[in-house]
Amino acid sequence: MSSIRVYTAKRxxxxxxSLPVATAVAVRDGHIIEVGSLETLQPWxxxxxxxxxxxxxxxxxxxxxxxxxxxxxxxxxxxxCHFITATEWRLPDRVSAPVHGxxxxxxxxxxxxxxxxxxxxxxxxxxxxxIWHGKVDRAVLNSISPxxxxxxxQRSFHEVIANDAAIEWLGADRALMERHHQIxxxxxxxxxxxxxxxxxxxxxxxxxxxxxxxxxxxxxxxVHKGGHTTICxxxxxxxxxxxEWSTLKAVMDTxxxxxxTQFVARAVERGGGLGREAENLERVRxxxxxxxxxxxxxxxxxxxxxxxxxxxxxxxxxxxxxDGHEGEWLMPPEVFEGLCRPFWHEGYxxxxxxxxxxxxxxxxxxxxxxxxxxxxxxxxxxxxHFGLSTPEQVRRLADLGALAxxxxxxxxxxxxxxxxxxxxxxxxxxxxxxGTLMRHNVTTALHTDFTMAPALPLNSAWxxxxxxxxxxxVMCPEECMTxxxxxxxITIDAAYVLGMEHEVGxxxxxxxxDFTVLEADPFEVAPSELKDIPxxxxxxxxxxxPLR
Amino acid sequence: MDIPVTIxxxxxxxxxxxxxxxxxTTSHGRRVxxxxxxxxxxNIDANLITDRADQLIALSNxxxxxxxxxxLAAAIDAQIRRTPAPEHIVIEASGVAEPARIASYAQNWxxxxxxxxxxxxxxxxxxxxxxxxxxxxxxxxxxxxxxxxVLNKIDMIDAESLAGLSSxxxxxxxxxxxxxxxxxxxxxxxxxxxxxxxxxxTYATDDDDRSARFFDAVITLPDPVDVDKLRxxxxxxPPSIHRMKGFIADAASGQTMLVQCAxxxxxxxxxxxxxxxxxxxxxLIGTExxxxxxxxxxxxxxxxxxxxxxxxxVSGMIEPTRPSARADTRGINRT
Numbered sequence: 001m002s003s004i005r006v007y008t009a010k011r012x013x014x015x016x017x018s019l020p021v022a023t024a025v026a027v028r029d030g031h032i033i034e035v036g037s038l039e040t041l042q043p044w045x046x047x048x049x050x051x052x053x054x055x056x057x058x059x060x061x062x063x064x065x066x067x068x069x070x071x072x073x074x075x076x077x078x079x080x081c082h083f084i085t086a087t088e089w090r091l092p093d094r095v096s097a098p099v100h101g102x103x104x105x106x107x108x109x110x111x112x113x114x115x116x117x118x119x120x121x122x123x124x125x126x127x128x129x130x131i132w133h134g135k136v137d138r139a140v141l142n143s144i145s146p147x148x149x150x151x152x153x154q155r156s157f158h159e160v161i162a163n164d165a166a167i168e169w170l171g172a173d174r175a176l177m178e179r180h181h182q183i184x185x186x187x188x189x190x191x192x193x194x195x196x197x198x199x200x201x202x203x204x205x206x207x208x209x210x211x212x213x214x215x216x217x218x219x220x221x222x223v224h225k226g227g228h229t230t231i232c233x234x235x236x237x238x239x240x241x242x243x244e245w246s247t248l249k250a251v252m253d254t255x256x257x258x259x260x261t262q263f264v265a266r267a268v269e270r271g272g273g274l275g276r277e278a279e280n281l282e283r284v285r286x287x288x289x290x291x292x293x294x295x296x297x298x299x300x301x302x303x304x305x306x307x308x309x310x311x312x313x314x315x316x317x318x319x320x321x322x323d324g325h326e327g328e329w330l331m332p333p334e335v336f337e338g339l340c341r342p343f344w345h346e347g348y349x350x351x352x353x354x355x356x357x358x359x360x361x362x363x364x365x366x367x368x369x370x371x372x373x374x375x376x377x378x379x380x381x382x383x384x385h386f387g388l389s390t391p392e393q394v395r396r397l398a399d400l401g402a403l404a405x406x407x408x409x410x411x412x413x414x415x416x417x418x419x420x421x422x423x424x425x426x427x428x429x430x431x432x433x434x435g436t437l438m439r440h441n442v443t444t445a446l447h448t449d450f451t452m453a454p455a456l457p458l459n460s461a462w463x464x465x466x467x468x469x470x471x472x473x474v475m476c477p478e479e480c481m482t483x484x485x486x487x488x489x490i491t492i493d494a495a496y497v498l499g500m501e502h503e504v505g506x507x508x509x510x511x512x513x514d515f516t517v518l519e520a521d522p523f524e525v526a527p528s529e530l531k532d533i534p535x536x537x538x539x540x541x542x543x544x545x546p547l548r
Numbered sequence: 549m550d551i552p553v554t555i556x557x558x559x560x561x562x563x564x565x566x567x568x569x570x571x572x573t574t575s576h577g578r579r580v581x582x583x584x585x586x587x588x589x590x591n592i593d594a595n596l597i598t599d600r601a602d603q604l605i606a607l608s609n610x611x612x613x614x615x616x617x618x619x620l621a622a623a624i625d626a627q628i629r630r631t632p633a634p635e636h637i638v639i640e641a642s643g644v645a646e647p648a649r650i651a652s653y654a655q656n657w658x659x660x661x662x663x664x665x666x667x668x669x670x671x672x673x674x675x676x677x678x679x680x681x682x683x684x685x686x687x688x689x690x691x692x693x694x695x696x697x698v699l700n701k702i703d704m705i706d707a708e709s710l711a712g713l714s715s716x717x718x719x720x721x722x723x724x725x726x727x728x729x730x731x732x733x734x735x736x737x738x739x740x741x742x743x744x745x746x747x748x749x750t751y752a753t754d755d756d757d758r759s760a761r762f763f764d765a766v767i768t769l770p771d772p773v774d775v776d777k778l779r780x781x782x783x784x785x786p787p788s789i790h791r792m793k794g795f796i797a798d799a800a801s802g803q804t805m806l807v808q809c810a811x812x813x814x815x816x817x818x819x820x821x822x823x824x825x826x827x828x829x830x831x832l833i834g835t836e837x838x839x840x841x842x843x844x845x846x847x848x849x850x851x852x853x854x855x856x857x858x859x860x861x862v863s864g865m866i867e868p869t870r871p872s873a874r875a876d877t878r879g880i881n882r883t
Contacts, residue, residue, distance in 0.1 A: 176658035183656075196621050196653065276586070315682075324827060326685060329644040332560040333682045362682055 004028045004050035005542065006041060011521055012061040014507040015491045025061065026050070027513040030541035034509050055544065059536055060521045062487070063506050064229025064259075064514030065457040066494035068405050069351075069384055069447035072231075072248060072261075073238040075222065076215030077206045078126060078451045081153065082112045085127035087413065087470055089454055092221030096127065102134030106144070113144050122149040122169060122205055129155045136161055138188025151202070156310050159191040160198045170201030212243065216251040224258055225547055226455045227535045229514035230495070230504050232262040234351060234384065234447075235302040237269065245290070253294050258538055258545035260294045262498055263287070264302045264351055267339045268331075281342045298499055300349040302384075303339055304330040306359030309387040309410060310452060312422060314356030316388060321422055327356055337366045344370045349380045349499055351405070355387040364393060367400050377401065382497055385410075385449065388423075389433045398440035405445040405497050406489075408432045408464040409453030415469040428475070434464050435479035445494035446486065458522070461486035462531035483530070487522055513542040550661040551628065553637045553654045554739050557690050558668030559677055560643035563700040565590060567668060567732035567739075568640065572611045576736040579610035581627045581634035585642050587615040616640075620653070628659045636663070636740050644686055648693040666739055667694035667724075668732070671713060672704040691717065694724045696738060703730045722791040722810065723833040765844045768829040769851065772799035775816055781850055782809050785832075786839040794830035795819060804828075 004026050012022040014035055026033040026041050028048075034041050038052070083089055083096035084105060090096075099108050105128070113123055123145070128136060141150045141163035149166035162170065167177070167188065177183045182194035190198035205211065223231055237244050252261060265284045268276075287297040307313025307328035315327035330353075331339075343350055354360045360383060367381050382403040387410055389397075397404070411432050419428035437444045446460040453460065464481040468474055481489065495505025504512050517536040525533060537546035558564050568582050569591055584590055590613055592605060599606035603623075605613045612634065616623045620639070627634055639654060641647050647665050655662040667690050670677075677687045691697065697717055702710055710728075717726055727734050773796045782792060792809040796816075804819040807830060819826065834840040 173658045176656075180656045181652075192652075194656070200621055326646075326689070328646075329683065329686065332643040334560055335643070358682065 002029055004033055004044065004048050006038070006045070006050055006052045007056055007061070007515075007539070008038065008052065008054050009056040009061045010058055012507060013063075013487070013521065013523065015063050015488060016506045016508045019508070022507070025507060025513075025515075027539075027542040030513055030543075032507060032509055032511050032513050035507050056517055056536075060518045061507070061515045061539075062518060062522070063491040063516070064504065064512075064538055064540065065227045065490050065516050066230040066232075066445075066498070066500075066505060067223075067226070067228055067447055067450070067455060067457060067490075068232045068445045068494045068497045069234040069407075070223075070231055070450035070455060071235065071238055072216065072219045072223075072233055072252070073236075073244045075219040075451050075455075076212050076247065078215070079218040079222065080211050080215045081124045081126040083127050084108050084112075084125050084133075085155070086129050086132035089127075090225070090456065092218055092225050100132050102136075105133040105136065106140065109144050109150075113148065113150070116148070119148060122151065122166065124151045124153060124202075124205065126153045127155050128152045128161070138163055138167075138186065141166070141188060151198075158311065159189060159195060160202075162188045162190065162198065164188075170198060172197050172201055207239070207243070209243065209247070213247050213251065216247045220252055220257065222450070222455050224538065224545065225535070226457055227516040227518075227538055228455070228457065229259045229512075229516065229538050229540050230262070230498070230500065231259060232264060232498055234264050234449075235266050235353075236263045237266070241269070249295070253292055257294060258540035258543070260296065260540075262300075262500070263295065263297050264300045265297060267301045267303045267343065277338060277342045280339065281346065284343070284348075285346075298349070299347065300351060300499065301343045302351045302353070303336060304353040305333075305336060305362050306330060306354065306356050309355040309385060309407070310414070314387055315358035315362075316356045316423070317358045317361065317390075322424060323422075327358070329359075333362050333366075336362065337369070340366055340370060341373075344376070344379075345374055347376070347379075349382070351382045351384050353384045355385050357388040357390055357393065360386070360389050360393055360397075364396055364400060364402070367402060368396075371400060380497065380499060384447075386433070387431055388427060389436075391433070391436050394433060394436045394440055394442065398442050403443045403445075403497050404437050405447050405494075406432050406434060406437075406464075407449050407453060408434065408446050408460050409448060411467050411475050412463045412469055413453075415467075415475040416471050416473060419475075430476050430479055432464075433479050434481045434485075435476075438481060438485055443493050443496050444485075444489055445497040446489040447494075456531070457490040458533055458535075459531040461490055461522070462527075464489065465527045465530060468528075483523055483527055486530075513539060515539040517544075550659055551634060551637055552663035552740075553639060553660045554663050555639050555641055555647050555651045555654060555665045556668070556739070557641040557645060557647035557650075557666065557694070558643070558698075559670070559674075559683065559687050559690065561673070562643075562668040562670045563698075563729075563732045564640055564668050567698065567700075567734070568613070568638070570732050570734075571638065571736050571739060572607060572613055573609075574736055575609060576740065578740060579612075579632060579635045580638060580736075580740065581612040581614060581630075581636070582638045582640065583614050583616050583620070583623050583627070584640045585616055587613075620650075621657075624654075624657055624660065638739065644683065645690075646686065646693070647690055651693070664695045664739070665693055666696045666698060667691050667721075668698045668700050669717070671699055671701045671710065674713070675716070688720060691720050691724075694721055697721060697724050697726045698732070698734060698738075699726055699728045700732055701730060702728050722793050723831075765832045765834075765840055766829055767794075767832065767844060767847055768827075769794075769796050770828050772797040772802065773851065774799050775805065777850070778807070779814070779816065781847060782807070782814055785809070785843055786834075786836070788836035788839045789832055789834035789843060791833045792830055795826040795828055796830070797828055 006024055006026045008024045014022055022035045023037045024041055025035040026044055034044055084099050085096045088098050099105055136152055144150050147165055149169035150163040151166045152161040177185055180194050182192045183190050265287045267280055284301050306315035313328040352363045354363050380403055382405050384405050386404050386406040419425045446464055448455050448460055464486045465483055467480050492505035495501040504514055516538050519534040522530055556564055596607045597605055598608050603615045641650050651662055651665050654660050678684050727738050775798050794807055796805050798805050805816050806819040808815050
């Protein structure tokens with residue numbers, strides 16, 4: 001048994017309502033021995049060898065932040081790209097400052113092109129949006145480089161624009177591209193089904209194991225930079241289990257990794273459907289055999305109802321979308337129900353991706369049915385993302401004992417766009433209905449779904465508390481969280497959603513010694529400044545991990 | 549030489565898999581490859597299997613069944629590269645897929661051309677499905693997008709229901725041919741019809757086996773329309789145009805109107821409304837390509853060309869006549 005180390009701090013926000021504020025915490029072998037003050041810790045210190053560490057005397061300690069829903073594999077694909085974005089992205093190796101205006105966009109792209117030393121290296125940039133960056137087409141990209149493949153990947157992932165060298169590099173049949181009605185070779189645009197042709201050609205770059213590994217290293221740093229000590233990869237595998245798992249193991253299951261990862265397996269890996277319930281249950285049941293100290297599968301499973309929120313493919317109850325387009329089901333409702341059933345009966349925690357209010361309705365209908373078949377308490381059936389909902393659905397969700405894990409960032413980036421183009425003000429302003437969840441005492445976590453939002457829990461909390469959009473309007477203050485609620489949602493309530501509340505999420509005797517070390521107190525700064533609180537680093541299982 | 553593709557859609561439980569089993573094992577003399585979502589459900593007599601791998605079953609009659617494994621592009625490419633290449637590819641759409649979307653995907657893939665969009669419906673449950681709060685709308689769109697409707701399990705309903713069902717389907721998908729079946733037991737030729745040189749799709753009709761060729765055109769009318777002017781326009785359509793159907797906004801009342809025109813019968817009625825606002829467009833179906841072209845040009849002249857949006861390959865309010873049997877209604881919606 002090693003000796004006790006006592007960290008003193010300007011303030012410790014324990015997130016344990018029984019002892020909310022402290023100034024010292026004693027740690028041994030990765031666990032908390034006691035939290036309080038140097039005076040109250042005295043009986044332990046008298047009895048055991050110890051060392052008092054004042055490193056954090058000017059800092060505020062919080063429980064280590066938790067993101068209960070992100071996707072390291074997606075991040076590993078995206079982070080090696082060159083970011084040119086309309087909103088600021090603080091990344092581990094760079095800050096992508098907001099770029100507004102066509103000329104600024106072109107200047108930035110030129111700058112990147114000139115910085116590349118290998119003349120053949122394809123330049124893949126992400127974050128382009130026409131509203132902010134004006135028209136970018138093949139001719140413009142040819143002027144950036146006539147010889148280097150230059151590919152612009154649009155912010156929502158639904159379109160790429162290529163220069164001549166890139167069109168060549170993609171390796172697709174020219175005649176096909178010419179007659180494809182969703183590829184415009186004149187402007188270099190590939191969209192909708194044309195995008196599949198481009199993605200086919202881009203695989204050799206974005207899934208190249210060396211690049212994927214570098215992307216995973218950046219993801220690891222991004223997770224640390226956000227102040228996380230626990231994350232959850234909500235839905236493994238994303239693309240390819242072998243490539244993902246071997247890369248994750250090599251990068252994030254190492255002694256120098258200052259966080260742990262819970263993995264939630266997908267209920268169906270590919271295709272699959274009814275009639276294969278036993279097979280799926282067996283596969284998911286076997287996943288915990290992979291567990292290690294940092295990597296843990298638990299008794300949990302991931303399912304889906306409707307389509308993506310950024311892609312406007314959520315299923316929406318009447319009156320639907322302004323332009324009349326339709327959302328998408330990711331599986332037939334019967335298949336969804338059939339897949340849920342064995343996991344429900346086996347006592348699994350079920351996490352359901354629901355983005356639109358009709359998707360949510362399906363999840364609640366199925367939950368109600370399953371509750372009738374086999375009532376369960378404390379089942380932690382969790383609605384993931386929670387884009388659109390009605391107040392009545394929240395009440396029903398509460399009655400059925402479900403939880404919510406919410407991507408609040410939707411309000412920031414999509415609030416105005418969906419108000420003006422997609423749904424109208426009433427429904428768009430009430431997306432991510434956090435205030436109502438609080439009024440119904442629904443345990444609620446905040447997540448980023450990284451890379452759908454930056455992996456910065458304080459940023460998520462800031463959106464939840466202020467509901468301010470990128471353009472500055474406040475969307476439905478009635479649905480704001482309080483600072484305390486938002487801080488719970490990135491610590492103890494996120495832990496609860498992951499079934500880890502007895503181990504992490506607050507600072508109390510017996511829990512893992514995971515802390516996020518802040519330069520200011522989230523409960524004292526102006527709520528509008530929550531996202532700007534500098535992070536010193538973290539302490540993971542008792543070991544300090546400062547940010548570089 | 550492009551390989552013809554049939555998209556096989558229809559809601560869960562309609563009988564797609566039974567139909568696929570049937571297609572793979574009856575002798576029709578063609579090397580057909582079927583791309584399926586779920587391998588497990590395909591049930592083939594072991595005596596017919598010559599080769600079996602993780603994602604593929606090869607049969608002694610030259611047919612191949614292959615699982616899509618979440619990557620349609622890779623599955624298609626692998627089949628195109630096979631020697632000998634398949635003579636026809638059938639792609640099974642998932643129960644909630646928009647067949648129009650897959651059709652447009654297949655249509656544009658190198659080496660493929662779209663032959664038909666087939667929708668299998670379960671005679672017993674389809675009406676209920678089509679009004680279900682979760683899937684009703686997608687089920688209706690699947691039917692509307694079909695060029696061939698396989699009305700399956702007709703043994704489960706009485707004659708009166710069958711007649712009612714047939715006219716309901718006809719209303720929903722004018723121009724689609726309806727093939728009645730039990731246990732997915734239909735002539736495979738009906739799924740494997742091939743485009744002729746002009747690009748028209750050859751369909752077997754329901755009543756007999758005479759072949760009829762149909763062309764279609766979609767006219768989007770996003771702005772309100774003078775109904776009287778429209779009435780005159782529709783009345784002057786050439787006789788080779790059999791059906792015209794769609795929705796418009798009435799300039800006088802602002803109401804959405806349902807336009808239906810079959811032969812000499814024309815009705816323009818107030819659309820009672822449903823859960824969704826319908827796309828403002830007319831779908832025209834005719835047997836003479838040239839006449840259809842001329843008529844739609846006349847339409848453009850009378851109602852004025854409009855820019856329909858940056859994503860439209862043809863700027864103007866009218867899409868060119870296409871050999872596919874039905875319009876991609878989602879595409880209309882979007883513009």
